[in-house]
Amino acid sequence: MNRQKGRSSDAIIAPEIVMEFDSLQEAYDFYNIYSWEIGFGIRYGQSKKNVAKSKTVQEITCGCEPKHVNTKSACCGCLAMIRLHRTTDNGWYIHEFRKDHNHGLAMNRGEKMQWPSHKNIDPRIKALVKNLRDNNIGLTKAFIVIGSFFGAMENVPFNKRSLRTLCANISRDHSEDDVKKTFDLFSELKMKDPNFRDSCLADKDGNIRALMWTNGKSRMQYKQFGDAITFDTTYRTNLYDMPFGLFVGVNNNFQSIILGGVLLTNERTETFEWVFKEFVSLMGGKAPVTILTDQCRAMELAIAVVLPGTTHRWCKWHVLRKAKEHMGLLYSKASGFRDEFHKILEYMITVEEFEAAWAILIAKYGFQDHPFLTQIYEVREMWAKPYFAGNFCARMTST
The missing domain is CATH 1.10.10 (Arc Repressor Mutant, subunit A)
Structure with missing residues (x-):
């Protein structure tokens, strides 16, 4: 007999004798919905088979019914269940329904979620x-x-x-179907554009780990404007939540041009090594003079290995975003620090001017021991404009 009532409502469809189902799964799902509303969990119980080894009887029991006679679990031997018999047309119907439980029933969502059947x-x-x-x-x-x-x-x-x-x-x-569709699309693009190129990185089991592509127009533009490029993997708005990287350049009108795209399954150093190596290969073997990225350490290591002759710099937009994240209110308009910090980035022409202005700024606001400013100052050649002199950047940011 119930010691505690679960939820009861006229909207609940309770099991009834001779109620029919097309399959065992359908019967299980029905009883599981009922058990959620009442406040208990379920599982498959005993079954019987005929001489042809086909099931003819199947019990779906309360989760508190013991699995074995000598069980040491916390099951309390509840006898609530439905017993299903097979119909002549291979469906199933409820032959017996035991409603009463000998234990308390769950009253809230948190308690109900403890039952394995309700995690499905x-x-x-x-x-x-x-x-x-x-x-x-x-x-x-x-x-x-x-x-x-x-x-x-x-x-x-x-x-x-x-x-x-x-x-x-x-x-x-x-995934396999989508990969096939992707390569089918690439085949169509190659028919329309003979200069379309793609490349994929696969592991030892044949699973694709990275996929890169570019078209004829992008390859032609790279030959003319490929001295300075950006690479960014901050996009994750696809179905699989995979990092999507874009190679972007700037033409002679300061307009952004897309040079290539790549989908990745991870952002490890060895993957980025493949990305930069394949990009140069797809573009005809010419490495960029300068490349802008975010402050990703894995990218930095990969560029040093694959593009040793290329100048690597950080994108200014990412530097400023990190400053806002790490400095909080100190970086607000009211503090005055932000405008002076931007001025140093934009208008200091020489190394000497930058160093002098930086020292004045840090002393004025008392930031000598600020961890973020100390860190970026130590690697100022990666982002500060005077240290960028001589490396063509064409007013680029990677965003």
Whole structure:
């Protein structure tokens, strides 16, 4: 007999004798929804097979029903269950329904989520998630949309971690098909553009780890304007949340030009070595004179190995963004520091002017021991304008 009542509502469809289902999975999903509303978890119980080794009887029991006679688990021997029998057309129907539990029932979402059966996601919700991800809806927004179907976020019968796992499985299930579609698209582009080029990096198991491409127009523009380029991997707005890198240049009208793109599965040094090596190869073997990147250490190491003759500098936009992140209110308009800091970056012509202005700025605001300013000063040749003199940059930023 119940010691504690779970949720009860006229909207709950309770199991009934002779209720039919097309498959065991459909019956399981139905009973699992019922168990969520009532406040318990379920699992597959005992089954029987005929001489042809086909199941004819299947029990789906309360999660508190012991799995073994001599079990040492916390199961309390609850007898609540549904017993399914196979129909003549290979469907299933409820032959027996035991409603009563001998234990307390979960009253809130947190308690219900402790049952393994409620960490699974309903097939209909899986279909919804797939449609949302196919339309490039992010994980958080997808969870909010699902919450609207259940009336409130606390009513969703799974957590965000389960949703993340589902999204990863969806991506993995469709990855091979998507790779095929990608190469089919590349084949079409090559037919339209004989100078289109692509390259892929695969591991020892044949899995693609990086994919790069460029077209004829980009290759031609690189020959004319490829002395200074930028490379940025701050874009992750694709279905698989993969880093997407763009090689960008500037033409003689100071207009940005796209030189190539690459999708990555990681941002390790060896991967970036392949990226920069393949980029130069696809562009005909000519390395850039100058390359701007963010402050990624893996990129820095890779450029030193693959492009030893190329001057590597940090993008000013990334330096200023890091300054805002690390300095907080000290970098606000009210402090006055920001405007003077920008002035040093923009208007100091010589190394001597920069060094003098920097010393005055640090002393004025008492930032001699500020960790961020100390760090970037030590590598000022990577970003400060006077140290950039002689290295063509064409007013470029990587964003």
